[in-house]
Amino acid sequence: MEQLFLCYIFKGLSESQFQLLSEITKEEHIPKGEVLIREDQKAEALFILKEGKVELLTSVNDSFELPIAILRNPGDCVGMSSFVAPYKYSLSARCVKDAQILIIKQTALEKLMQKDHKLGCIMMKNIAQHLLARLKETRQEMRIHFKTFFQSMHP
Amino acid sequence: MSQKTEISLEKQGDIMVFDIQKDVTALSDAIFSKAYQDADNQGTKKILLKFYEDAYINSGGIAILIQLLAKTRKNNQSICIVGLSEHFKKIFNMVGITKFAKIYTTMDDAMDDLAG
Numbered sequence A: 001m002e003q004l005f006l007c008y009i010f011k012g013l014s015e016s017q018f019q020l021l022s023e024i025t026k027e028e029h030i031p032k033g034e035v036l037i038r039e040d041q042k043a044e045a046l047f048i049l050k051e052g053k054v055e056l057l058t059s060v061n062d063s064f065e066l067p068i069a070i071l072r073n074p075g076d077c078v079g080m081s082s083f084v085a086p087y088k089y090s091l092s093a094r095c096v097k098d099a100q101i102l103i104i105k106q107t108a109l110e111k112l113m114q115k116d117h118k119l120g121c122i123m124m125k126n127i128a129q130h131l132l133a134r135l136k137e138t139r140q141e142m143r144i145h146f147k148t149f150f151q152s153m154h155p
Numbered sequence B: 001m002s003q004k005t006e007i008s009l010e011k012q013g014d015i016m017v018f019d020i021q022k023d024v025t026a027l028s029d030a031i032f033s034k035a036y037q038d039a040d041n042q043g044t045k046k047i048l049l050k051f052y053e054d055a056y057i058n059s060g061g062i063a064i065l066i067q068l069l070a071k072t073r074k075n076n077q078s079i080c081i082v083g084l085s086e087h088f089k090k091i092f093n094m095v096g097i098t099k100f101a102k103i104y105t106t107m108d109d110a111m112d113d114l115a116g
Helices: A015-023 A106-115 A117-153 B026-041 B059-074 B086-095 B107-115
Strands: A025-030 A035-037 A045-061 A064-071 A092-105 B006-012 B015-021 B046-050 B078-082 B102-104
Touching: A015 A025, A015 A117, A025 A045, A035 A045, A045 A106, A064 A092, A064 B059, A064 B086, A092 A106, A106 A117, A117 B026, A117 B059, B006 B026, B015 B026, B015 B107, B026 B059, B046 B059, B046 B107, B059 B078, B059 B086, B078 B107, B086 B102, B102 B107
Parallel strands: B015 B046, B046 B078, B078 B102
Antiparallel strands: A025 A092, A035 A092, A045 A064, A045 A092, B006 B015
16 A cells, blocks of 8 residues: 555655555556546545556536546545535546556545544645645646637737 | 656758657646747748657647647648547547647658648
């Protein structure tokens, strides 16, 4: 379960906290093509990549999914919506290569965070830092769209 | 999660090849702008975007490529794309990129088309 050490959400946890985490972590094989999570579904777990590849997507319409990111390094994860209300996945994830995935159920992690507030605090700080970086990237994407739009309006 | 984009420019005859390694995201904007500016400053009229099978292009990366296509169109430059996986060929087709840039499977086909 050393991939847990590589996941940004758990950066800064102690050996004993990792031990507690590994006790509530399960490993599953997910075949290529299988959908791990679906956008807007109830978020019940965090998924950490051990090996393989998982693509993150958001639906534009019924026939088109926009690529958001790819999980390909051990420790890459998806499912942080399971920590934050309204507990619904904000995107879909599909295995694009057979994968070994570590799964932590939200209920088990919530219990652990209630028992060890320091663990919860460290995790939430890591998540906030990651979300800020994502927000910055999304703003940059908006800037690019606006630049293209303005250039097309004022050639 | 994403790997920082690397672009090297290589002139082959009158064609400027953008050798694009790793992922293309919104954070690749500056490196793409610089590469295009360098190519444009050299009077380039034909551009080939060369990707690798393992490259990942997300929604921000698609926005950058659309921006680049708009610039090449404005400056009367021809542009082709090569090296995309089937997955991204399908996505580029759906977002309309293929209306402005032809996609090829092999370098030879792309070079032949641009040379012609």
